[in-house]
Every structure is written in structure tokens, then in C-alpha cells.
Amino acid sequence: MKPSFNRILAAAITAVTLFTSPAFAQEKSIVLSSTTSTEQSGLFGFMLPIFKMKTGIDVKVVAVGTGQALDIGRRGDADVVFVHDKPAEEKFVSEGFATKRTEVMYNDFVLIGPKSDPAKIAGGKDIKVAFQKIAAAQAPFASRGDKSGTHAAELRYWKDAGVSVAPGPTWYKETGSGMGPALNTASGMNAYILADRATWLSFKNRGDLTILVQGDPKLFNQYGVMLVNPAKYPHVKKAEGQEFIDWITSKNGQDVIASYQIGGEQLFFPNAKK
Template sequence: MVRALGALVLAACLAAPAEAAPGAVILSTTTSTRDSGLLDVLVPMFERATGHTVKTIAVGTGQALALAARGEADVTLAHAPDVERRYVAEGKLLNRRLVMYNDFVVVGPEADPAKLRGEPSAVAALRRIAAARARFVSRGDKSGTHALEQRLWRLAGVVPAGPWYIESGQGMGATLALADDRRAYTLADRATYLAFGRRVALKVLVEGDRTLLNVYSVLEVDRANGSRVNAAGGRAFADFLLAPETQQVIRGFGVERFGRPLFVPIAGRPDADFE
């Protein structure tokens, strides 16, 4: 019996795959970059070029930034400029650099009860949704999308509350499915909307507004955030994202699947261009 158990434990230990080599780079990022498939292209490129291994942890932007600020990640790719700037101002994250952007769209049911079609301003559109008490699904999860949505409500001077305002607490895909089911409006990043396009009957109603720009930045983590932070690895990944060859790959990404690029690379452009 004892020998049998010993053999079992031994077998279990052998079967358990070896742990990753120390010095692996932990990248905390948003679900939208992973769900779009972009990281599946960029991460192997980086691993081949540098020999680093990357552990991509895709969570909501709020959590991605919080993990990095605690030193639990080495580099972060996020899309919540206000929150990012706050972390930089507090000295918890450094060297925020713009990588790329795509855009958000306000989508809703074909019937369009709040009459948003043709409305150029996202803020005005949200004000109309609130006035009509038309159903709106919010991510409600501190993601970058949720942060932008809250900013738009603030600009609209509306505190969204009531039975028409639904908080899904889930990712973009699940939120789109919920909005579709409830014939509600929602705010979605274009990449996820395109990926879900064939599944939902929601239509793009408001797009092209400057406030709907979805800007992704890379931020580095300092060793001061934790003694085990792989600052050099994080820096290497940030530099890689901004390298001309990588930016070229970003420019072409998505054409094959959606017939149009999903992201516009903007390395080196000043923050002020996207205010």
C-alpha cells in the first residue's frame, strides 16, 4: 500500500509539467487584445526574437493595471488613458507610450427606440438613450470599455440608473450577446463587435466620434513595485511593441479575417493627438 502510494506520488510529480523558467515576462493586458487574436501573432514574434517567454494574463483593464502596479506583472498593455495617467502620476507605472488605437461603436437593435441612427456625437447619443429610458447594457466590470462608458455618461451629465440600465459584469462578447437578447444598446470595441457580428443582430448606430477613440498604451513596471519584477523583460516587450516591424504587423492585422484592419499603429505620436 505504502509503496503503491509512493509510486502514485512519484508519477504525479513526474507528470506535472516543469515550471516555467525564471525570468519569464508577465504581460497583463485586456481581454479585447487577446480576443481579437492580435497577441497570438505578436507574442510568438517577440518570443522568437528575444528568447523570452511571455505569460499573457488577459483580464479587464482595471485589473491588468492593478496587477502591474502591485508588481505582479512586468509590463501592461491597457486602454484606459485616465486610469493609466493616474498610475503614472502616482509613480506606480512608468514610461507610458501609445501603441495603437481602434474605435468604439455604439450598437443597438435595428428598431432603434432612442433614434440614435445618424447621431454623430456619442455623448448626445447616450443622453438620448437615458431620456428615452431605452435599455442599455453596461460592462460594469472596470474594464477599459467600462471606463470610457462612465466618462461618456459624465460628459452627458447623466447618472445612469434604473431598470433600463443593465450591468452585465462580463466580458465584451457576453455583454454583446446580452444586449442582443434584451434588444438593448451597448458600447463595444469594434474588434469584438466584428468578431461577434455574425452572431448578433445589433447594428452600429454611432461611430467615428473622437470621444470613441480606443487608445492602447504600454506601461512598464519598475523594480520598486516588487523585488521580483522582471523590469528588463518588460521593457523589452514594450520596445518590441513600438518597433517599426511590429507596428507594420499591427497595421495589417485583421485584414484577412474581417476584410479591414482592426488597429491603427501610432508609436511615437504624442498623447495630445488623442485627447
């Protein structure tokens, strides 16, 4: 028997109601341009589901080096930028690509190298002296070479040590890769490498590598977050992007960052200004 007109009409109304209900409404989302360290350390995998549960906003992460992350923001291809190169971030703001930079958290860089330690730097706390010894020994060094925040810090340390690595000497290899792949290269080469502590703690393929130098105040590694300027790029999701920034710098967001650990060790330390 053919269904009655009333039944067809009722089914149509039900379908329209169902697909226009909040459950089927378009999901709120933002694009977050960030560093490989926040992604590869596992922080985003831990933190972002909590943010989504609280706000309903899905965060789509583009994880690249800080230089590339800022360039993505400059093109207006991200709503929020979350990176770790303060001078470059301040320049981003001064150029008008963001109106404000907010500090979120910090950790530190560590100098990794083979246990055999041909440059004899183990146990040192002076990054300048360590870099001078590596250059003097012409010991293999793997650089990210990708204009990331870590690469920018490394180049500052070489400059402070009075060592020129451009054009690169034979012992100096630029990988042009993120932190994890660069660590893999260093492991394969038995080379020294500068890494952020968070990615190192989550890195499995260590081979003969270990932390050799740490604790120098110059190794401090600050992260900042910025909303891409909606006055420059009207399509930027201002409300949702600002909600992410407000949450990550709130007590709840800061507590979530502090609670992320690997092997009982805290990876990031929240320091958003209250």
C-alpha cells in the same frame, strides 16, 4: 551482460549535457496584464507568436478589464501592463507603479444597438446626443460595469450627456463582464452597448445588433504600455519586459499590429512615437 562502468559514465555525461543545453534551459517569459479587447479581438493570438519567434520570450497574458489589469500591476503580479484608459494609466505612473507610459496603438469605440433602434440614434455621429436619446427612451442598455477602459469611457459619455446611471435605472444593466460576454448579453437583451471596434469585428453572436453610432472624435480609443516599476518590485523581469515594450513600439512590432485584419478590415492602428 551488465553494461561497463565506462558506458554508464558516458550515458550520465550525455544526460547532463542534454538537460543543461540551451534547448532545455528555462524558458524566458513575462506576465502581461492587459485588457479583454486585445485578447478577444485575436490580436495577441496573432502578434505574440511572432514576438516569441524573434526573442524567445513567452508572454503569459492575464486578460481582464483595464482597472483590474492596473490593480494586478499595483500588486506587482505582472511585469508589463498594456491597457486603454489614459487618465488611469497616468495615475498609475504618478503613483510610482511605473516610471513611463508609452503609447502603442489606437482604434475607436462604436455604439452598438438593435436594428429596430427604439432610441432612433442610427447614423448619428454625436455620442452625447445618442446617450441622451437612449436615456430619454429608457431603451435597454448593457454596460460592462467592470471598471474596464471601455466602462470608464462609457461613464464619461453618460456624464457628458447629463445622465446619471448610478444607482442604475431599470433600463440600465451592468454585466460585470468582459467585452465578449457583455456583447452576448446585449445580443440576448436586444440592448444598446458601447464596444471597442476590434472586439465587435471579431464577435460572431451578433443577433439583431449592428453599429449605429460611430465617427465622433470622442470615441477615440488609445492604448498604452508600461513596465511595472522594478524599483518597487525587484522580482519584475525588467530586461524581458522592456524588450517586449521596445519591440511592440519598434517598426517591426508596429507593422505587425497594422497587418492584423479581420474580413479585410484593420483592427488597430499603430501610433508609437518614433
